[in-house]
Amino acid sequence: GQQVMQxxxxxxVQEGEDFTTYCNSSTTLSNIQWYKQRxxxxxxxxxxxxxxxxxxxxxxxxFQFGEAKKNSSLHITATQTTDxxxxxxxxxxxxxxxxxxxxxxxxxxxxP
Amino acid sequence: NAGVMQNPRHLVRRRGQEARLRxxxxxxxxxxxxxxxxxxxxxxxxxxxxxxxxxxxxGMPKERFSAEFPKEGPSxxxxxxxxRGDSAAYFCASSLWTGEGGELFFGEGSRLTVL
Numbered sequence: 001g002q003q004v005m006q007x008x009x010x011x012x013v014q015e016g017e018d019f020t021t022y023c024n025s026s027t028t029l030s031n032i033q034w035y036k037q038r039x040x041x042x043x044x045x046x047x048x049x050x051x052x053x054x055x056x057x058x059x060x061x062x063f064q065f066g067e068a069k070k071n072s073s074l075h076i077t078a079t080q081t082t083d084x085x086x087x088x089x090x091x092x093x094x095x096x097x098x099x100x101x102x103x104x105x106x107x108x109x110x111x112p
Numbered sequence: 113n114a115g116v117m118q119n120p121r122h123l124v125r126r127r128g129q130e131a132r133l134r135x136x137x138x139x140x141x142x143x144x145x146x147x148x149x150x151x152x153x154x155x156x157x158x159x160x161x162x163x164x165x166x167x168x169x170x171g172m173p174k175e176r177f178s179a180e181f182p183k184e185g186p187s188x189x190x191x192x193x194x195x196r197g198d199s200a201a202y203f204c205a206s207s208l209w210t211g212e213g214g215e216l217f218f219g220e221g222s223r224l225t226v227l
Contacts, residue, residue: 033215042203043155043220084200088154090216099145099168104154 004091006103012105014111019076021106023089031092032072034063038085046074046087074083108110114139117186118204118219126227131191131198133222137206144187144217145205146179155203161187194226 003026013019023032028041031050035043047056051064056063062075072091076083086107090100118135125131137144142163145156157171161181172179176194181187191198201221207214 035216042220043205043216045215048215049175099157099160099170101157102147102155107152 004089004101004103006089006106008106009104010107010109013079013111015081017079019079019083019108021074021087021089021108023072023074023091023103025070025091027070029069029072029091032065033090033092033100034072034074035084035086035088035090037105041085043088076108079108079110081100081112084108084110116206116217116219118202118222121220122223122225124225124227125194127195128193130191131194131224133189133202133204133224134186134192135189135204135206135219136186137204138144138217141206141208141217143207143214144181145207146187146189147203147205149201149203151200151222158202159188191224196225198225199224200225 005024007022011019031048033048034046034047037043046061049063052069053067054065060077064073073090074087086105088105089103091102119134123131143164144161146158148158158170159172159179161179162179163181164183176187176192178190189202203218203221205216205218207216
């Protein structure tokens with residue numbers, strides 16, 4: 001089955017510091033999505049990446065899809081306390097499979 | 113446009129009882145997914161359904177668990193003879209699949225506690 005590794009599992013930063021989480025796959029992905037889940041909440045869609053080498057930005061968040069479409073990253077510049085939560089990558093394998101298999105997530109805590 | 117609606121939000125069952133979790137997808141969405149999340153863990157895929165069809169149930173335990181998405185009414189995840197290990201948050205999500213990926217809209221989850 002699809003194997004995806006997300007690192008780090010936990011990240012604690014001081015407010016204002018940058019944060020990056022990585023998602024690595026053993027197989028080529030058709031696309032990848034990122035979600036954020038606040039403590040006690042439900043996952044919320046952030047972005048979808050489809051093209052090789054794609055880079056997308058949402059304010060302080062930068063998402064990248066690797067050239068080989070096997071890895072992706074989410075970078076947050078100058079973290080704020082509102083960034084607290086768990087960030088999940090969810091790659092789609094393609095080939096007719098329409099399910100999303102989520103990584104284990106990176107739990108981000110921000111010290112004010 | 114109402115979001116994905118799940119009920120009950122919280123459910124307490126004793127070992128051996130049945131749990132039924134309901135999910136109404138967003139209006140116009142015909143794809144429903146169920147995920148299970150243990151505390152401090154990720155989302156584990158269980159099953160993917162379209163109206164009246166189970167498309168992928170590779171994440172569903174072979175016994176005691178079943179899911180359906182009838183032509184009319186909500187999708188239902190049914191857990192028979194619950195055990196303590198079934199205690200978890202169960203999230204439903206719906207999407208408009210376009211063939212190139214589709215954003216999942218999640219409900220707020222149903223939190224099952226088995227005593």
